[in-house]
Amino acid sequence: MDSYWNSTMRRDCEVVKETLQTYYLSVSYSLEFCVGFLGNLVVVLGYMLCLPQWQSFNIYLMNLAVSDLIFLCTLPRLAYLYANDQKESSPYACMVNRYILHMNLYSSILFMVWLSMDRFLLIKHPFRNHYLLRSRTALIVSGLTWLAVNVQVCPLIILMIQDQEYRNWSTCTDFASLKGQVNSLNYSLGLTLTGYVLPLIALCCFSYQIAHLLRVQETVVQQRGRSFKRPLRVVVSVAAMFFCLYTPYHVLRNVTIAYQLSWPRPPLCTSVYTQVLYILSRPLAFLHSVINPVFYFFMGDKFKELLSKNLRKLLRKTEQQKNPSLDLQLKVACSIPNGD
Structure with a gap:
């Protein structure tokens, strides 16, 4: 009787998980693509056609918009796969799509770090006499950023190949469901630390430094620097956005992988409930690419005026x-x- 009850409970939990994958993920990814693609495309075309002079900030912002645009282009295929029970007819397309998704997921927060750094240096050096505020330096930093993110994400290729071999090259699974000889938990924890935690700490540090500079300015000048209040609010909002959107995703991804590797197995339905929460967190994390264009209009140097x-x-x-x-x-x- 107990075994029958346990199997029934497990089956019900699996039904909830499969329903969310089929309907929730496919619909969420489709909506995020439709809304976010248009916003990021406007920014990319606006910078290419409207901006007469490129500065360091514009270069970082352009890279961020391109990163988000490429990231969003991976969502339609994911929506199609989840709507069709993850059945994959082209395993190589699956691996390329997943690789591009994770590469741009982590490049996005890094370019936000460079944008925050640029705002901090501009407040400290308003005449742009710092070498990090030069366009040439921004191009080098951007190139190194793309290289660093590719180094971070490239072990995912090994995991995906091993998982495809395990599943007979017929199913396209997410990061937390990959099976192979590589320890996916250690890799996921390392990627969480280098790709999310450290950049988030950097964002918070730049927010603190900008706030400190504003306090010093108010003390010396004895008046509120209204022109610099907006960068502080924007940088703080960016850090809060990534904390709220990325944290549930990374915590639940690591917990899901840990449950799959743990022995003995967790209690009945616990791992499935964790996977359900992980499914709910994924479109939430990917929402950053939809929200980012809003920050472009507040952070850009006269971008809104030029576009209008x-x-x-x-x-x-x-x-x-x-x-x-x-x-x-x-x-x-x-x-x-x-x-x-």
Whole structure:
């Protein structure tokens, strides 16, 4: 009787897990792609077409937008896979998609660190006389960032190949479900430390340093530096965003892997409930790519003004093309002399 009850409970737990994967993940990833792709595409095209002069901050922001845009492009395939019970017809496409997703997941927070560093240095060196505020330095830092993230994520390829061999190259699974000879828990913990915890600490440190500089400025000048209050609020909001979105995902991913490797097995349905929470946390973590474009408009150096100005020009030009007689009437009216 107990074995029958246990098997029934386990089956019910698995049904909840499979239902969430099929409906919750597929719908969430589709919505995040539709909303986030448009916002990041506007930023990328706006910088490419509207920005007359590139500074260090613009280079970091452009890399962040490109990273988020590439990240979002992996979500439609994931949505399709979860809607079709993770059945994979192209295992190599699965590995490439998962690799790109995790690479851009961790590059996003790193570029946010460089943006916060740039805001801190700009407040401390308003005339941009620091070498880290040079465009050439920003290009080098950006290149090294992409290299470092690839080094962090490349062991995932070994795990994915071993998992595909274990599953006969027929199923595309997430990070926490990978099976292989490599210790996935140690790798996940290391990636959590280097890819999330340390960058988050750096974000918090820059927030503290910006707040300290503002307090010193207010003490010396005896007035509130309103022009620098916004960078502080934005940097603090960025750190809070990554803490709230990334922390549940990383904690639950590591716990899920630990439960799969632990012996004896955890109590009935405990591991499945953990996996359910892990499933709920994944779209939450990926939400950063949808929210980031909001910060671009608050952090960018006159980006909002440049974009609005060029949009008005484009609308005016389109209106003139639709109604050329209006433009002709205005020219004729301006050429008629006034009769006194």
